[in-house]
Amino acid sequence: MLAISERKNGANPMVPYLGKLVKVKDLAAEIKLFSVEMLDGGREAFSQYYPGQFAFLSAFGVGEAPFGIASTPERGPILDFAVNRLGSVTSELHLLGEGDIVGVRGPLGNCFPMDEFKGKDLIVLGGGIGGAPLRPVIHSVLDNREDYGDLTILWAARHPSLLVFSDEYEQWRSAPGTRLHLTVDQPDDLWDHNVGLITELLEKVSPSPKNAISITCGPPVMIYYASKLLEKLGFKAEQNYVTLEARMHCGIGKCGRCNLGEKLVCVDGPVFSMAEVGGLRESFL
Amino acid sequence: MKLTTHEELSSWLDSLAENLNLIAPRAVDGVPLYRPVQHSQEVLWDFTRPVLSVKEAFFPATERLLTIEKGNRQIRLIESLSEEPQVVFGVRPCDARGVKMLDALFTAAPGDPYYARRRANTTLVGLACREMGPTCFCTSMGGSPDDASNMDVMLYPIEEGYLVQAVTSKGQALLDNYALQSREHSTGQAEQKTAFVYEQAEKYPLPERSAWAAQFEDAYWDQVAERCLSCRICAYVCPTCRCFDVRDEALPEAMSNASPSGNGSSQFERIRCWDSCTGEAYRRIAGGHNPRAEKGQRLRNRFLCKFDYYPRQYALGSAACTGCGRCIDACPVNIDITEVMQHIAEVSQC
Amino acid sequence: MTYTQEIQNKARELLGGGQVEVVIGYEVGPRGRTRPAFVYDPQDVERLVWNQACTHNLTTYLNDHLKPKHPEKKQGANSEARRVAVVVKACDSRAINVLLAENRFERQQLHVIGVACEGILEDAGQAGNERSAHQLVTNDPPQYQARCRHCNERTPLVYDTLIGKPESHLGTGPNPARPDAYQRLQTMTPAERAEFWLSQFDRCIRCYACRQACPMCDCPTCLYERDDSLWVGMGIGLNEKRAFHLGRAFHLAGRCVGCNECERVCPMDIPISLLNRRLAQEVEAAFGHRAGIAPVPAPFVTVLSNPGG
Numbered sequence: 051m052l053a054i055s056e057r058k059n060g061a062n063p064m065v066p067y068l069g070k071l072v073k074v075k076d077l078a079a080e081i082k083l084f085s086v087e088m089l090d091g092g093r094e095a096f097s098q099y100y101p102g103q104f105a106f107l108s109a110f111g112v113g114e115a116p117f118g119i120a121s122t123p124e125r126g127p128i129l130d131f132a133v134n135r136l137g138s139v140t141s142e143l144h145l146l147g148e149g150d151i152v153g154v155r156g157p158l159g160n161c162f163p164m165d166e167f168k169g170k171d172l173i174v175l176g177g178g179i180g181g182a183p184l185r186p187v188i189h190s191v192l193d194n195r196e197d198y199g200d201l202t203i204l205w206a207a208r209h210p211s212l213l214v215f216s217d218e219y220e221q222w223r224s225a226p227g228t229r230l231h232l233t234v235d236q237p238d239d240l241w242d243h244n245v246g247l248i249t250e251l252l253e254k255v256s257p258s259p260k261n262a263i264s265i266t267c268g269p270p271v272m273i274y275y276a277s278k279l280l281e282k283l284g285f286k287a288e289q290n291y292v293t294l295e296a297r298m299h300c301g302i303g304k305c306g307r308c309n310l311g312e313k314l315v316c317v318d319g320p321v322f323s324m325a326e327v328g329g330l331r332e333s334f335l
Numbered sequence: 336m337k338l339t340t341h342e343e344l345s346s347w348l349d350s351l352a353e354n355l356n357l358i359a360p361r362a363v364d365g366v367p368l369y370r371p372v373q374h375s376q377e378v379l380w381d382f383t384r385p386v387l388s389v390k391e392a393f394f395p396a397t398e399r400l401l402t403i404e405k406g407n408r409q410i411r412l413i414e415s416l417s418e419e420p421q422v423v424f425g426v427r428p429c430d431a432r433g434v435k436m437l438d439a440l441f442t443a444a445p446g447d448p449y450y451a452r453r454r455a456n457t458t459l460v461g462l463a464c465r466e467m468g469p470t471c472f473c474t475s476m477g478g479s480p481d482d483a484s485n486m487d488v489m490l491y492p493i494e495e496g497y498l499v500q501a502v503t504s505k506g507q508a509l510l511d512n513y514a515l516q517s518r519e520h521s522t523g524q525a526e527q528k529t530a531f532v533y534e535q536a537e538k539y540p541l542p543e544r545s546a547w548a549a550q551f552e553d554a555y556w557d558q559v560a561e562r563c564l565s566c567r568i569c570a571y572v573c574p575t576c577r578c579f580d581v582r583d584e585a586l587p588e589a590m591s592n593a594s595p596s597g598n599g600s601s602q603f604e605r606i607r608c609w610d611s612c613t614g615e616a617y618r619r620i621a622g623g624h625n626p627r628a629e630k631g632q633r634l635r636n637r638f639l640c641k642f643d644y645y646p647r648q649y650a651l652g653s654a655a656c657t658g659c660g661r662c663i664d665a666c667p668v669n670i671d672i673t674e675v676m677q678h679i680a681e682v683s684q685c
Numbered sequence: 686m687t688y689t690q691e692i693q694n695k696a697r698e699l700l701g702g703g704q705v706e707v708v709i710g711y712e713v714g715p716r717g718r719t720r721p722a723f724v725y726d727p728q729d730v731e732r733l734v735w736n737q738a739c740t741h742n743l744t745t746y747l748n749d750h751l752k753p754k755h756p757e758k759k760q761g762a763n764s765e766a767r768r769v770a771v772v773v774k775a776c777d778s779r780a781i782n783v784l785l786a787e788n789r790f791e792r793q794q795l796h797v798i799g800v801a802c803e804g805i806l807e808d809a810g811q812a813g814n815e816r817s818a819h820q821l822v823t824n825d826p827p828q829y830q831a832r833c834r835h836c837n838e839r840t841p842l843v844y845d846t847l848i849g850k851p852e853s854h855l856g857t858g859p860n861p862a863r864p865d866a867y868q869r870l871q872t873m874t875p876a877e878r879a880e881f882w883l884s885q886f887d888r889c890i891r892c893y894a895c896r897q898a899c900p901m902c903d904c905p906t907c908l909y910e911r912d913d914s915l916w917v918g919m920g921i922g923l924n925e926k927r928a929f930h931l932g933r934a935f936h937l938a939g940r941c942v943g944c945n946e947c948e949r950v951c952p953m954d955i956p957i958s959l960l961n962r963r964l965a966q967e968v969e970a971a972f973g974h975r976a977g978i979a980p981v982p983a984p985f986v987t988v989l990s991n992p993g994g
Contacts, residue, residue: 063445064400065414110403110410111603113582115621137621138912151410270624297620299581299607302445303648306578307610307617309636311548312644363888366954386952387890396890396921470716562721564745566894568952584918606920609890616910667810667898667950668741669720 063302066108066153067092069129074147077132079211081179082144083120086129086154096154098123100161101186102293102321106301107131108153109142116298118183118267118320119157122190129154132182132214158301159320162265162291164190171199173257175276177206177248177268181214183293183320184267192225201228202257206248206268208235231255249275252283259284265291277324287325294320294327337517340496345375347515348424354513356421358392360385369423378425383468384659388574389430390437392423393453396571396609400449403583403603415604416452422509426461428482429473429659433574434459435485436657439649440577458509461486462497470660472673475539477653539673540680541654547643550679556638557631559675562668563613565630569637569670570611572661575645578617580610612636638675688735688800691848692772695798699770700727705796709746710772711739719809721746735772735800735848738809740830742944743771744780745900751790770796774805776832778841779942779977780900786982789903799844804833810949831865832945832958842978867959882960886926888953895947895957896933901940908932934960939968939983942976 069092073085084107088096096105099119106114115137121130135144146152164187172191176184191198203222207213213232223230233244233251244251248268257264264285266276273292280290296308296315308315311330313322339347351357352373360379361370367385369392372378404411434454441450464480467473473480483489487506491498499517501507570576586602610617613633619625627633645655656672663671686694696708710733712722719738723746724730750769773781778799785792807828841847870878893910896902909917909929917928934957941961948958969975972984 061445062414062448064447064449065412068410068412108583110405111583111585113605140621149408151408153410153412270626295620297618299579302447303443304441304447304577304579305581305607305610306612306640309640309644311639312647314648364885364954366888368888558723561723561746564894564897564950566892566897566950568892568894568950571890571892572952580919582912582919584920606918608919608921611892614893616906616912621912663716665952667894667946669714669716669718669810671714671716674715 063155064300066106066114066155067095069152069154071146071148071150071152072128077214078179078207079209080135081212081214082133082135084131084133084143084146084152085121086131086152088127088129088154089151092154093127096123096129096157097127099157101164101190102161102183103157103159104183104301104320105129105131105154105156105158106298107133107139107143108155109139109146110151110153112142113139114153114155115139116158116295116301116316118293120182120185122186122193124193125189130185132179134179155301159316160318162187162293162321167263168197169199169261171202171257171260171262173202173204173262173264175204175206175248175252175264175266175268175272176214177266177272178208178212179214180266180268180272180293181205182267184265185215185218187265188222192222192228195226199227199261201225202255203228203230204233204248204251204255205230206233206235206251206272210234210238210241247275248272249279252276252279256283259286259289263289263291265293267293270294277328287328288323290324290328292322292324292327294322336491336498336500336520338493338496338520339490339499339515339517343516344490344497345378347513348372348375348378350513351422351424351509356419357424358421359424369425383464383471384427384429384661386661386665387572388433388659388661389423389426389459390433390574390577392421392457393434393450394437394441394577394579397606398449398608399604399606400581401605402586403605405601405603416448417456418452420456420458421453422458422460424460424462426459426486427464427659428461428478428480428486429471429657430574431459431461431485432473432476432478432482432657433659436575436645436649436651436655437577439651440645443649458487458505459485460488460506460509461490463489463491465492468660470663471658472539472660473658475541475673475676476656476658477541478657539676541676542642542679542683544643544646544654546679546683547639550682551635551639553682555678555682556635557629559670560630560634563630563634563670564667565613565615565633566667567611567614568665568667569662570613571609572665574657574659574661575641575655576611578610578612579607581605581607612640634670638672641672642679688848689733692733692735692798692800693730695846695848696724696730696733696770697727699796700724700730705768705770707750708733708770708772708798709743709750710770710798711735711741711743733772737804737806739772739774739800739802740805740809740946740949742773742777742780742898742900742946744773744777744784745898745946747771747781747784747795747900748789748903751794766791766794768794768796770798772798772800773841773844774800774802775836775838775841776942776944778843780944781843782977782980783901783940783942783982785980787986792980796846797841797844798846798848799841801840801847801849802833803839803849804829804836806830830945830949831867832943834865866956867962870959870963882930883923883927885955885957886930887923889921889926889930889955890953891921891926891929892952894950894952898946898950899937899941901937901942902933930957930960934964937961938964939972939974939985940976941965 069086069088072087075083077083104116104118106116108114117131120132133140133143135141174184191201237245264280266273277290294315298308298316299305301316303314303317357372358369359372360367361372361377362379367379367382369385399415402413441447483502487503489500489502583603583605618627641656642654699705708724710722711719712732714720721741722732751767807830918925945958974984
């Protein structure tokens with residue numbers, strides 16, 4: 051299997067590196083996990099990246115779209131991306147299988163300030179596929195367990211079939227000082243955990259804001275209500291972090307599309323504290 | 336400064352056109368546009384400004400970023416950077432000011448090599464305006480119709496011909512290499528240059544950058560946007576607007592092995608082309624959610640971006656509007672940026 | 686009473702009596718340019734004017750303004766259906782018939798203020814009376830727009846209030862000093878016509894202003910703008926532009942009423958209305974149908990009837 055990337059100028063930020071799909075797994079209904087092995091120059095480019103960063107995946111012939119990187123380099127050189135089939139690029143990606151070549155452009159964006167989180171209790175809220183960019187946060191914490199305080203994970207989806215990374219829940223639960231709470235809007239017959247919105251779950255769990263950081267990712271409306279609730283629970287805006295998505299075309303601050311007010315999600319984000327974006331009149335809703 | 340006659344200038348332009356890509360204002364079915372010319376006779380002289388700005392020379396309406404060759408489990412990417420040297424003649428100062436802002440944006444790290452390559456390969460020869468047009472307001476935006484900044488060569492039309500100023504060494508090289516005939520100008524050069532008097536009916540107030548965001552909730556945006564057609568002309572004629580879309584498109588040439596999805600073509604190009612935040616589909620994402628579904632939201636974004644976000648994001652030191660007035664001429668429903676500026680100025684004073 | 690005064694009086698009456706929520710008409714902006722106006726308050730009706738620069742086809746705003754407040758409820762019997770008043774010329778009024786035929790809204794949602802127009806000037810929509818930046822200096826006296834010069838009906842076909850008396854046909858006929866471009870086109874060979882149109886489309890920037898100005902172009906997502914479009918590429922290239930303009934002309938055959946706003950708004954002065962005019966001629970010859978004369982759909986527009994009744 052041969053893949054050649056011919057680039058006159060190795061630093062062209064609009065040209066993707068090539069990667070090979072080494073595993074394609076069904077993560078949930080209409081959501082697949084793509085595991086990519088970088089080739090050539092991409093190996094070096096992705097030898098270092100941080101939780102919260104994203105990359106553009108190319109389905110050559112259709113186009114590119116941005117996805118949070120759902121892996122950490124500490125656990126190995128393979129990159130994971132969770133792809134929800136919704137539009138033209140994701141539909142094309144969903145047709146690919148092991149051995150196929152994709153483009154990967156990045157790593158892009160800022161990252162979670164994991165160093166600032168050390169010694170603190172972390173409350174992680176993941177809604178649906180929003181869990182994907184949070185997975186590297188969880189992995190980082192579990193792999194460096196003593197550096198962080200308690201880890202409380204609230205993980206939600208509309209239906210049990212839409213919960214992501216369910217094969218890791220045992221691992222997460224059994225780690226020291228770590229609790230996992232699951233909830234769905236609509237249960238099935240086998241469901242024996244909480245039923246309800248993640249905000250209802252959050253109210254039940256009622257984590258303490260003392261020396262704590264919250265990290266939320268999910269549909270815009272979930273982020274909005276979750277942050278309102280966190281404020282009610284006593285979390286200050288600076289303690290609440292979110293990772294946002296927006297339609298993007300360049301990822302490097304040129305095409306102008308992803309702006310939220312004066313912030314560009316691709317270069318000023320996608321990770322923001324609510325102190326930065328909470329006051330923005332332009333809603334991400 | 337030296338003086339050259341119209342004939343000598345035309346002769347110089349002929350020589351440029353013979354040796355490299357010369358772009359100059361030309362009437363295309365009566366529409367003045369910056370276009371390639373083969374001969375100085377094609378150049379249009381007596382008009383206010385071209386309908387489109389000079390940004391096309393660096394940021395074309397459609398541009399190929401890559402060629403993608405797709406075979407069976409094999410992909411080859413070839414980036415496509417422009418190599419051609421070009422000279423743009425007759426650049427209006429408002430356009431050159433716009434180029435300076437696009438420079439700040441496209442060269443901000445990580446730099447865009449497509450823009451950078453075209454920019455490096457281009458020499459700008461400016462022509463001062465004898466007078467301001469009815470919708471021009473560059474003097475309200477910190478510019479001026481005889482502003483030489485950001486040009487490589489500047490020409491000032493006077494009665495005897497044109498005063499020639501080499502602004503950069505690249506400009507001087509162009510004058511030397513293609514031998515523009517000129518002579519020292521006898522009377523006081525400085526006086527001659529400033530002999531233009533730019534009479535203007537009004538100078539428009541330019542509100543502080545912070546005044547714009549403060550009016551975010553103002554019902555004004557919805558009111559103005561009611562007549563907006565979301566036609567996007569304003570962004571396309573603007574010297575500083577730069578929103579673009581990126582997609583892969585099939586090339587008709589090589590239609591061979593089917594790709595995994597069954598699409599017959601194996602050669603593609605990744606292209607980018609102009610887009611505008613005023614278009615309805617601009618922020619729509621897969622799945623259908625559109626955070627700017629209302630015209631008022633989009634129009635507000637356009638003005639706030641122009642006067643607040645864009646200058647802040649790229650540290651421009653001024654609003655991102657050059658006062659060229661094209662959007663005023665082009666808007667089919669008379670949404671007028673100077674009226675918007677006046678409104679913001681008025682409400683900020685309350 | 687001038688037309689302006691009549692329109693203002695009517696607007697005051699309709700708004701004051703709560704019969705409509707807005708009057709869509711024309712006003713003059715600070716630069717002296719006539720533009721669309723949306724008047725909600727009877728105190729504001731003095732903004733409304735009528736003049737020979739009232740070029741805009743205001744029916745293009747109707748689809749948005751008449752969208753049901755509660756889309757889950759059916760239209761028609763919906764007592765909360767919105768009502769607007771709109772000022773129209775004869776050509777604009779035909780657009781209302783086309784939109785009614787295509788079930789965009791109900792007739793009772795409109796109060797149509799029809800004006801028996803005396804012609805719209807060619808540089809309407811430009812800054813005051815000054816030539817636009819892209820007109821070369823000529824010494825022609827002000828001309829009426831091409832659509833006015835061959836206008837067949839000056840009285841609106843749809844109205845609730847009629848302003849002005851129907852007068853004799855305006856028809857100044859083709860100006861010999863400026864032969865009608867349409868006539869010239871008909872005398873060209875197909876090869877010449879192809880060359881003409883490709884050279885016109887060459888400067889098109891695919892801004893879509895023509896489409897946006899048109900009342901009949903109201904697809905939720907235009908075929909030519911679909912993200913997943915395999916039909917026409919996104920690029921601003923000649924092939925794509927040719928497909929767009931020719932395709933759009935065909936989509937409008939039998940539906941275009943010839944208001945020519947598409948051509949007026951084009952920043953590149955591309956005479957696209959000539960395409961529409963030719964197709965309208967073909968449709969009339971083949972089917973005896975002229976768009977908007979009655980609220981019936983074009984003969985080859987497929988109408989899906991509601992299985993429920």
